[in-house]
Amino acid sequence: MSFYDNRTLNFLVIIVLTVITVNWTFYIFKQDVNLNFLLAVILLRYLSSFLLLRDYMASWRKSTQKTFLRKVFINLPVFFVVTLFFYGKVAFSLIFSEFLFYVFLINLSVYLYWHLMNRRSVDKSKTAVIYGAGAAGAKIAQELASAGYVIKCFVDDDETLQKRSIDGKKVISKTELRRLLLSRKFTLLVIALPRNANQVVKNIYREFEKDFNQIRIMPPLEEILQDESFMSQLKPVSLYDLLSRDSKSLDxxxxxxxxxxxxxxxxxxxxxxxxxxxxxxxxxxxxxxxxxxxxxxxxxxxxxxxxxxxxxxxxxxxxxxxxxxxxxxxxxxxxxxxxxxxxxxxxxxxxxxxxxxxxxxxxxxxxxxxxxxxxxxxxxxxxxxxxxxxxxxxxxxxxxxxxxxxxxxxxxxxxxxxxxxxxxxxxSVIPKFEEQIRNGGPVTVTHPEITRYFxxxxxxxxxxxxxxxxxxxxxxxxxxxxxPVKIIDLAKQFIRLSGRNDIDIEIVGLRPGEKLYEExxxxxxxxxxxxxxxxxxxxxxxxxxxxxxxxxxxxxxxxxxxxxxxxxxxxxxxxxxxxxx
Missing domain, CATH: 3.40.50.720 (NAD(P)-binding Rossmann-like Domain)
Known part of the structure; x- marks a missing residue:
């Protein structure tokens, strides 16, 4: 949305909400509304919103509830000051009533705007499941919804979170997800778990890799860029992720x-x-x-x-x-x-x-x-x-x-x-496999039973x-x-992760000095x-x-x-x- 579009939308919202809340509040308390009072409230609310919150730069679609609560709390003292100026006294019950009504209406307007805009942009063929019902999962779900995905549900192993909902989407167990997948297939699975839980991430991937078109994971917590969207930092599962182990308890x-x-x-x-x-x-x-x-x-x-x-x-x-x-x-x-x-x-x-x-x-x-x-x-x-x-x-x-x-x-x-x-x-085998897949195959393995520690x-x-x-x-x-890991299993996994189902595996025989099994x-x-x-x-x-x-x-x-x-x-x-x- 452009500078002028944002400014106009914010001005209109402030006018409409202020007119409704002030008139309704004064009606309840059987007070007459002074037109100059109403205009002063609208003007000061707009100026405070424009100068302090810089709303002309904000995107409504990317705004959070916190953004609008800040707007409400900045507008509260405006109503207080204007009331004191025009009436010479402060009626706290009147101010509090207008404040609550304003909070309700601004949240309602945000919800309606977000809902209408998303209905226009959502591609119902793009469905996503979020594994992890924590703060990161909730943020990713919001960003995916803004990008046109239909969020089907959250999944979490924590029983205290199951049966709850986040933004209207249920939090279910892994068993319930498995039952759900018997009758349908979804586009995207996002594993929104801390990356120090390597074994958990690997187990989730191996259990659900065939049920989703794409699986994405979060980077390690220390690598997350706080100024960037979480969605832009999601990455495909790699062989390194599947073979990495949980963090060592080093000194x-x-x-x-x-x-x-x-x-x-x-x-x-x-x-x-x-x-x-x-x-x-x-x-x-x-x-x-x-x-x-x-x-x-x-x-x-x-x-x-x-x-x-x-x-x-x-x-x-x-x-x-x-x-x-x-x-x-x-x-x-x-x-x-x-x-x-x-x-x-x-x-x-x-x-x-x-x-x-x-x-x-x-x-x-x-x-x-x-x-x-x-x-x-x-x-x-x-x-x-x-x-x-x-x-x-x-x-x-x-x-x-x-x-x-x-x-x-x-x-x-x-x-x-x-x-x-x-x-x-x-x-090592990984760069070699990468090159062979890039060249169209085949991927070469020296022996079907050869294993290595990695x-x-x-x-x-x-x-x-x-x-x-x-x-x-x-x-x-x-x-x-x-x-130890079987090299042929490693090759199959690598081919699967590359998305190339047309790559063959060729057994070429042991090389000079090569062991079948490492000690x-x-x-x-x-x-x-x-x-x-x-x-x-x-x-x-x-x-x-x-x-x-x-x-x-x-x-x-x-x-x-x-x-x-x-x-x-x-x-x-x-x-x-x-x-x-």
Whole structure:
């Protein structure tokens, strides 16, 4: 509605309502209405509404009851002042009666306007159900109605809310919704629940995904923009939402004490894990961040993202001990997170000597230099593939863990953190599925029975920081990854979420070094910590002098690297395409 339309409508409403309420009130109290009195009330009410509430900018369709109550309470003193001026006394019963009548009529006019406008704009084929009868659900329902949706009902698991109504729409139980869906189908389901109830949201989606054309959810509470409409912030359900878990009970204070005011060095800072550790360190107010990566592009990306923070970006390989030593000397880090590694199993199998050099020598360099520099804490990012490894990548990570556990740490607290696959990391199945669906398929899965443990990148990295905060004595921390997920089920779910029912799934066979099932990370003799998702793995002793000799031997080109890896890691059973070799 334009400036002039709004101004005219508000003026007309004030004239009509004031004429009705004043005449009716004076009639009840058997008083004669002074025409000048009536005109003065109308004029002052309009000016106060225009100047104080700026009604000429307001939209009636988007106004709430609170908006009109403000209008009423501003108009009350106007009637009081004009009555005092014209009659020389104040009749409170008369003022109170006019006030109540004005409240009633202005609410009635708003309701009639809203009802008539919505009847004109509503498309009865657009139906919506709101799951969550709280304040957010009520606000979303109002916005959806303004956008032309017919709100059918609210659903809530809270029995105290059921049988009530919001804006004339019943609040029903999930069981009642299921009965309702037997005879009809609705367009939209909005899950208006706090996003810390991840499991509840997932259960609702899985139960009703086939009954609605669209399902939308709210963003996390901390991400909601209060100045924007809730409807504009609703988003489709993603695979990340379905695989995320409820928020961890972490000790944010201990993480803050660990990071705040410290100089933090992150190797592999441009990678999926490294860059998220950088973000978390900014969140926990590190003093300075030293970003080390040998990929120019990855380093550029994370540097651009964090350019407003105090950062020092270094293009350097962890295999270059001299260059890395200069970084330690120049920046004097308090904490080191070592995330640099070659991690893609098939590529590592094709480049064994280079992977051994990067993963093992790079880690040894970083640990040795951290100890020499008197770094407070050093945290190695490890992997579930280090548990009874069947591929070279996992074996190299196990060697790194052994070195960390057996080297003399002096005054440095060393720790490794071992976890499984993280959703969305470079080379993981999610970006691969996205690309395959974008290209029209097929989506490739290596084996119908293959399973993996998954965790979201932010979730994993926050647990890494928590483990670093409690590290004391060269521990290998193990993260609880939850339940394993079948990759073929993941592919089916991803295709369904994309809305592409024409995409096929193709089984292509296991890749070199790939396991059918990842080992359980947590074993019976692992030690629990104060945090339910963090355990301490069994310590393995290895003579450090012999280990150094073995590592030195691994760096040579003219040796059988697999035999030496097997010597260091006896449980290493190298497999290609699921077969021992």
């Amino acid at each position: 944010k204070e201990s993480i803050s004490n660990f990071i705040k005011g410290k100089v933090v060095l992150v190797t592999g800072a441009g990678g999926s894990i490294g860059s998220e550790i950088v973000r978390q360190c900014i969140k926990y107010q590190a003093k300075e961040l030293v970003l080390v990566d040998h990929s120019e592009f990855n380093l550029y990306k994370v540097t651009e993202e964090c350019r407003h923070f105090n950062i020092n970006s270094v293009l350097c390989s962890v295999c270059d001990r001299k260059a890395l030593a200069e970084v330690f000397q120049k920046c004097s880090p308090n904490i080191v997170f070592h995330a640099a590694a070659y991690k893609h199993v098939p590529l590592v199998e094709e480049n064994i000597s280079r992977a051994i050099r990067n993963n093992i020598l790079g880690t040894k360099n970083a640990i040795d230099l951290a100890i020499e520099a008197g770094v407070e804490s050093f945290i190695l990012i490890s992997t579930d593939k280090a548990v009874r490894p069947t591929n070279v990548m996992g074996a190299t990570k196990r060697v790194c863990e052994l070195y960390l556990q057996n080297v003399d740490p002096k005054n440095t607290k060393l720790a490794a953190v071992r976890f499984g696959n993280v959703l969305g990391s470079s080379g 965790m979201l990148i932010p979730e994993a990295c926050e647990l890494v920081l928590q483990a670093g905060a409690i590290a004391k004595n060269s521990e290998v921390f193990v993260l609880d990854m939850g339940q 359980l990370l947590i074993e019976e003799d692992d030690i629990s910590t104060d945090y339910k998702d963090i355990f301490i793995g069994r310590r393995t002793f290895y003579d450090i002098n012999i280990l150094n000799q073995d590592i030195e031997l691994l760096m040579k080109d003219d040796v059988n690297h697999l035999i030496i890896l097997k010597k260091i890691v006896p449980e290493f059973e190298h497999r290609l395409n699921g077969k021992n070799i």
